[in-house]
Amino acid sequence: MANRQRSMSGTIPSMETSGSALKDNTVIIVLGASGDLAKKKTYPALFGLYRMGFLPKDVKIVGYARTKMDAAEYHKRITSYIKTNDDPEVQAKLEEFKGFSTYISGGYEDGPSFENLNKHLESIEEKYQSKERNRLFYLALPPSVFIPVAKHLKEQCYSRSGANRIIIEKPFGKDLESARELLGSVKQHWSEDETFRIDHYLGKEMVKNLLVLRFANVALNAAWDKNSISSVQITFKEPFGTEGRGGYFDEFGIIRDILQNHLMQVLSILTMERPVSFEAEDIRDEKVKVLRAIPPVERSDTLLGQYVAANGKPGYLDDETVPPNSNCPTYAATTLWIHNPRWEGVPFILKAGKAVNEAKVEIRIQFKDVTQGIFKDISRNELVMRIQPSEAVYLKLNTKTPGLYTRAIPT
Numbered sequence: 001m002a003n004r005q006r007s008m009s010g011t012i013p014s015m016e017t018s019g020s021a022l023k024d025n026t027v028i029i030v031l032g033a034s035g036d037l038a039k040k041k042t043y044p045a046l047f048g049l050y051r052m053g054f055l056p057k058d059v060k061i062v063g064y065a066r067t068k069m070d071a072a073e074y075h076k077r078i079t080s081y082i083k084t085n086d087d088p089e090v091q092a093k094l095e096e097f098k099g100f101s102t103y104i105s106g107g108y109e110d111g112p113s114f115e116n117l118n119k120h121l122e123s124i125e126e127k128y129q130s131k132e133r134n135r136l137f138y139l140a141l142p143p144s145v146f147i148p149v150a151k152h153l154k155e156q157c158y159s160r161s162g163a164n165r166i167i168i169e170k171p172f173g174k175d176l177e178s179a180r181e182l183l184g185s186v187k188q189h190w191s192e193d194e195t196f197r198i199d200h201y202l203g204k205e206m207v208k209n210l211l212v213l214r215f216a217n218v219a220l221n222a223a224w225d226k227n228s229i230s231s232v233q234i235t236f237k238e239p240f241g242t243e244g245r246g247g248y249f250d251e252f253g254i255i256r257d258i259l260q261n262h263l264m265q266v267l268s269i270l271t272m273e274r275p276v277s278f279e280a281e282d283i284r285d286e287k288v289k290v291l292r293a294i295p296p297v298e299r300s301d302t303l304l305g306q307y308v309a310a311n312g313k314p315g316y317l318d319d320e321t322v323p324p325n326s327n328c329p330t331y332a333a334t335t336l337w338i339h340n341p342r343w344e345g346v347p348f349i350l351k352a353g354k355a356v357n358e359a360k361v362e363i364r365i366q367f368k369d370v371t372q373g374i375f376k377d378i379s380r381n382e383l384v385m386r387i388q389p390s391e392a393v394y395l396k397l398n399t400k401t402p403g404l405y406t407r408a409i410p411t
Contacts, residue, residue, distance in 0.1 A: 032140035033063030246321035
């Protein structure tokens with residue numbers, strides 16, 4: 001995993017991932033391989049990287065989880081969310097992908113299970129011609145097992161002749177105290193350079209595009225403050241409920257599951273100042289500055305709800321994996337305020353809900369009224385950036401109605 005020198009010059013800055021890259025003789029270990037996150041997100045992403053040539057040519061992928069299953073069941077599970085569209089070339093790549101993906105089962109809190117995992121890794125690595133052994137551990141796991149897993153990986157599975165990386169998926173604890181305990185415990189075994197804490201939502205194409213839309217377009221950047229913007233809404237809607245995942249969801253709720261991480265990441269990119277470069281540290285520093293300018297959320301500015309049975313679909317409490325008397329919110333809307341010179345007085349409304357009317361995630365920026373002159377009573381301009389289901393950017397303007405009259409109507 002080679003270091004790349006920081007580039008501060010040049011007329012067109014690079015937005016490539018900086019810092020490190022996978023080298024040959026690398027094994028990627030997905031812990032929690034039988035889970036929902038791995039099946040829906042991690043393995044499709046790994047296949048996409050392989051198909052586009054971003055993984056080393058001799059890469060191997062090892063799945064690890066408590067669930068006992070044979071190779072056929074494992075391959076069926078990890079490819080169930082990968083779309084080939086009956087393309088022979090893609091299907092051939094998928095067969096190759098399955099060919100270097102193996103599985104081993106074991107516990108998350110006992111040393112012998114990880115010793116067994118290490119033996120499996122060594123059996124793969126002994127076929128490498130080079131002595132270098134690089135291991136990347138991806139934790140698609142609930143945070144309750146992060147600490148023992150991080151400990152056992154370091155003690156039983158750490159490569160002594162190559163690079164090691166541990167990747168931890170959100171959520172990082174349930175509150176500030178548990179987050180500090182988690183990160184402090186991981187730090188006891190893994191250095192900061194070896195540890196990557198990620199929110200997979202930052203990989204969304206439109207989320208990655210926000211920096212370019214903001215800072216590469218003078219027309220937008222000039223109006224990106226309290227003088228032009230009246231309010232900002234960031235909305236996350238899912239048409240399905242917990243669907244058997246109530247045990248996990250009920251422990252965290254919609255605020256911790258969506259709003260506190262995914263939507264706050266989007267908010268920080270929307271509102272931060274221009275970073276000096278695209279290096280991770282520079283972007284992080286600007287995010288932290290704007291997040292520190294946001295006071296704690298007021299209960300009076302927050303609306304919570306829980307979906308009930310409707311239109312033939314079960315309610316939240318009808319899910320057998322949900323405690324019968326749970327008051328866990330499945331919908332939340334709150335207003336945040338940023339106390340800095342750019343955003344003072346602008347409300348940022350964050351909304352997230354499960355089992356609602358549609359699947360949509362969007363940013364809606366409403367500009368201020370025309371306050372004087374002949375068009376002072378017309379509709380406001382709006383800039384909408386749709387993150388999913390299909391990325392789009394559109395601007396609502398006022399234009400003249402066709403015909404003899406000079407009336408303005410919104411597009």
